[in-house]
Amino acid sequence: MDNNSLLTTIQSKLMSQFGNDFLSAELVADYPTFIIKKDRIADVIRFLYDDTELAFQYLTTLATIHYPDNQGQEFAVMYQLHNLPKNYRIRLKIFFSVNDLTVPSITSVFSAANWMERQEYDFFGIQFKDHPNLKRILNMDDMDYHPMRKEYALEDATREDKDDKMFGR
């Protein structure tokens, strides 16, 4: 199955299964990409895992993206799934507001998502619902913000010896 027919196959399956909660399908470069309503993402991933034809049983990665200028949809979480025997790869995306950062956890489908979701909580503050152990994973525990959000400067805030003009702050 090539990428175009993979796109249409999954599109029709998701549409019949999830109706209006499935939002759009698009081929981004050569990557079938699907946008889902946030609250159904765990169900969609479970459905794609259990489907005998598609069988997306490997979670390649999971990442959060911050779009501060995108009013009402400031955050996106992106999932990449892989079917190893048939070499199908797809991408799922959900968009949501900064005021509602609760996202269903997919740890019940993929145990590998446990640490990935902890990382997204650590760096962006995404609250994964029903995650078994949602705490910081990489930064020190007493950090009081989520550093990958674009409103925070990348540089260390405690330095006083650097001139803004010279160091491009």
Add this chain to the structure above:
Amino acid sequence: MSSIEKSKIEIAKAPPGIEGAGFFATSLDKAVGIARSNSLWPLPFATSCCGIEFMATMASTYDLARFGSERLSFSPRQADLLMVMGTISKKLAPVLLQVYEQMAEPKWVLSMGACASSGGIFDTYSVLQGIDRILPVDVYIPGCPPRPEQVLDGIMQIQKLAQSETIRRRDSPEYTAMLNKYGIE
């Protein structure tokens, strides 16, 4: 017949003192200083590429053993010199401080390379901007990473400090006040 060249090896010289037939008198500080400076046991706290340069410093070409420092101590209790080599993230900072606190007096700290000394190129939220934010440093070695010759020079600077240190310095109120500034009891 070939002439035998005179050895260029210098052993540690005796400190200034009063010498006579069968005795030599000098101050205890100086005798202890010579012993300490020529048998420094370093604890290598190596986290990145500076640690690789340190391995070269230890190996045969540069041979840190010539300075009496070939015995690395991986137990802080037995170490005299804490060598911090590489980027220290803020999450690692309490670990480094604990290692420092576990070392017995007298102890010296050598900060090797840009990262350990100032954060280096990692001016970012997750990296400690120099280990002197959490513990007192005796000698800084600049470079990214420094060459082994620079490390040897740094060790020699530490040796000078060890030689000239008075025995009672670590008991002085100034020393306690200096440690307290870093929040170390």
